[in-house]
Amino acid sequence: MSHQEEPDHRPEGGFSTPVGSRRTFFHWVTVAAAAVVGVGLAVPLLGSLISPAFMRRRRAWVDVGPVDELPAGRPTQLDHVTTVRDGWQEATSHKAVWAVKQPQGDVTVFSPICTHLGCGYRWDDAEKKFLCPCHGSSFDVKGDVLGGPAPRPLDRLPAKVEGGRLLVMYKDFKSGLRDSVEL
Ligand code: FES
Structure with missing residues (x-):
């Protein structure tokens, strides 16, 4: 049984991130940034709605x-x-x-x-x-x-x-x- 080597798809001159992985990376960075902004807006809003319920008379x-x-x-x-x-x-x-x-x-x-x-x-x-x-x-x-x-x-x-x-x-x-x- 002979062992055939896989062709090397890496470009000449060093390493690089495959295009698909880069797109995924930027997608998750965008999602994370949106989540941070969303939480930043939601916390004060929720606080202003809920805090009166915990206030003393x-x-x-x-x-x-x-x-x-x-x-x-x-x-x-x-x-x-x-x-x-x-x-x-x-x-x-x-x-x-x-x-x-x-x-x-x-x-x-x-x-x-x-x-x-x-x-x-x-x-x-x-x-x-x-x-x-x-x-x-x-x-x-x-x-x-x-x-x-x-x-x-x-x-x-x-x-x-x-x-x-x-x-x-x-x-x-x-x-x-x-x-x-x-x-
Ligand atoms: S309530 Fe009992 S003495 Fe005033």
Whole structure:
């Protein structure tokens, strides 16, 4: 059995890339470049669409009225409307807070929710206490627990005075815990 040698198709003078391989190479370079550009455009676009879903609830400062009208040392219930943005959703709701103006003019603002199991409480001017009707918790004017099953003082809300107006940022907190944990 004789062995015949294959003819050599290489051009004289050295090596070269066959034409078919070169075309394939440039095809894949073009595809890779298009993919890089596509990903570069898609990532920011997807990010702008998805990121609101992962954002924490955003709340705004709300004007709840003039500070001058608050009596010093006596809690006042202030009703207002607040807007909460949660991802793509925006909800408006009516809220109330308890504000106490200190003799020096500072204002302390409490969440209106009892820290035991979440009932609303009220200020009893005769007893000088906040009283919760659900299980009998009571709090003093500084929000500290006087009695009942409440595990912690009343939750304080961020508050500031600007141009004589009291601004409050409403927040919700988990009930029944020793520490104040925002929802
Ligand atoms: S919810 Fe206020 S004492 Fe239970």
